[in-house]
Amino acid sequence: MLRLEGITKTYAKSAVPAVKSLDLHVRRGEIFGFIGPNGAGKTTTIKMLCGILRPDEGRIEIGGADMAKDPIAAKRNFCYVPDVHDTYDRLTGQEYMDFVADVYGVPTKERRERAAKYLEMFEIADAAGERINTYSHGMKQKLLIAAALLPAPPLWVLDEPMTGLDPKSSALLKDEMRAHTAAGNTVFFSTHVLEVAEKLCDRIGIIRNGSLVAVGTLEELRGGKDESLESLFLELTEDDYA
Amino acid sequence: MRDFRIVFSVLLRQRLRTMFGAKAKSGGGRIAVTVLMIFSFAVLEAMWSTACFEMLRGLDTAGRAALGLFGVFLASMVMTLFFSIASVIGTLFSANDAELLAALPLRSGAVFFARFMFVYFGELAVSLFIALPAFVCYMLIAGGGVLSVLAGVAVLLLLPALPLAVATVLALLLMRSAVFMRHRETFMTVMGFLLGITLSLGGNIIGQMTGRMGLDGITSVMSGAGDVLAGASRVFPPAAWAAEAIAADGGTASALLHGLLYLAICTAALALTGIVGSRTYSRSVFASRETAKRGGRKARLSANSMTAKNPVLACMRRERYGLFRSPTYAMNCLLGAVIFPLMILLIPFMTKASAGENLGPELAGVGAMRLFAVMLGDVPARYVFAGALGIMLFATFANIAASTAISREGEGLERLKAMPLRMSTLCYGKLIVSAAANAVTVLLTAAVLTVLLPAYWVTMLAAAFAASVAGIGTAALGMLVDAVRPKLVWQNEAEAVKQNANGFFGMLLNLLIGVLVGGAGALAAVFWGMLPGVLAAVLTAAAGSAAGVWGLGRAADKAMI
């Protein structure tokens, strides 16, 4: 579903690359957790795979479409929930969802059904007619998720999606992620909450200083030892400051 | 003072680094952009300086050069008053760091003053851009000693003080009012409209005094009104004091008196602002943080809402909401569309009192509205067409909505890039809105001109059609500049539209289209007649617009990733 081949990105005026020749293959039907310390390069990787940043090197393929050659086709295959949410705040929640649905070309009937479903699910239906600048942090996050999921693309790309969500919404989102992959779709999300990754993910990738240091199922990462993901993570990322 | 220094240096550093900071552009590209920017500023300033020089020289032959200086000072002050409201509100109240600073142990008066000085320097740059050429030209034409130069420097540095003080006090008081906050968009629209009328009136007073009515008109106005500066000072005394301080040649008692008067009123205004600011700023900030909320508006998911639309229309709708719902954007981007036509409309009212009589006994009884028609009595329609086309093209010259269309997205543009949305689609959606703004301007101008010259309504219709077509091209070119090098990092909305060099680039390019279309139409009309003129204008406009739209699409898809 998602294939990253040797993608590298160095920000302008930066000496060290934020992401170094990263290879990754996420298969259809799996929830892939992308974990790593702050500043490891998770957001940078996600922005590249979403077509927001152009990688200096490497190739990105999403659902068979090459991001460099046919960005529109590639982007039709996924939706993206960013880690920060600013601007657009003059639109009402509903207008924003409507806009996203238009971009993805969601037909009227489906968009109403799904909009109603997500607005109810995240309990923001009462605020959907209000402008986004009256929303709380968590409400904005819920709206962004609801709007992103509305077009129902095969791949979800979520950057720290649980941040700011209340426990109930967070649980509901996890259920949605499971249901989405159970239907043969794919979820790629970053997090630094290891319990979430441990319980939810089919496979996990650990990134450190812009490089993937481990990829696999929890069992594969443990390598037969009976370690928790936490101690594994600390072990794999400990010589950061060495 | 310490608090002020801390806050001011932080604000300054932040601003300088967003202006000159790390850009992803290559060295060559940056230099080219800088050169182009300096060039475009220089061209605009040179054009304005020439106009100033001509005007002052013309007035100097009547011994009235100081009147020109007064006019420019007044214009600069009115412009500051008009345009600073948005940056005052943007910098003082809707800055990204408002809550951050509010939470720190800083005296709110110091924070206020730091922000105020920030706006002051910004407005000073604009004032100098307008008034410095006039001052230099005046010195060249009328001469003056060292003391005049000193007085001039002081006057120029203080030029934004008065209007900015008024704007700031107004903003401080408005922001505290809960009623205002609840209906602020309505308020802003009404206020913008009133300010627009004020601006038009001011412009017309100057226009009238500096001789829009022809040479005979000027001389008779001047000889009739006795001391014109004295008359002018009735309009707005401080601007006249400023002019007198320079004009009455330094050393004289009159110059000193007027200079001191001007200094006193500026100081008083700044002091008043300081007092009101330090008392009310923190409370105003808190009040402004509470966004108007109408309480639990449920989404309407049935009936007419949430129907599938073409992505271009979706982008258009989104652009429209974004523009109309932000007071800053609405005032900076959309108000211009109605001000110019209004200004034309006010000419006959302004000239009613004097113009008829001044043009000679046979015109004395003619009503002001029909004055123009009488004056143009036997002018062939094709000349009127050429003139009207020029006026209409000029009216759409500065379309800020177009030349900041992408910059206004800010860093949120990233989210759009992650969607399966061609950047050309986004731009075309926005183009519909900016071109519509141009069309509104053109149609209003045409309506006003038709009221003034009812006999030429067909001519106006033809000119309006050509100018509306050209308006698509000018909007597209303005947007093209912004698509290629948008300013996406900004701290508040005012910064996105006002501290944006793309506005200038857009104007330069629009000048080009205006010259092409207007030139083709006017030449063809004057030499070959009406129909060839209309055809030439419409065809050039259509060709230019097609090229602009095509170029915009290409640029958006190529440059915006």
Ligand SMILES: Nc1ncnc2c1ncn2[C@@H]1O[C@H](COP(=O)(O)OP(=O)(O)O)[C@@H](O)[C@H]1O
């Ligand atoms: N816009 C930017 N400009 C320069 N450097 C950046 C930018 N964004 C992130 N970085 C750097 O890239 C590295 C990776 O950041 P990021 O991908 O945001 O990390 P995270 O894993 O926490 O999401 C960090 O060292 C950060 O300093």
Ligand SMILES: [Mg+2]
């Ligand atoms: Mg991150």
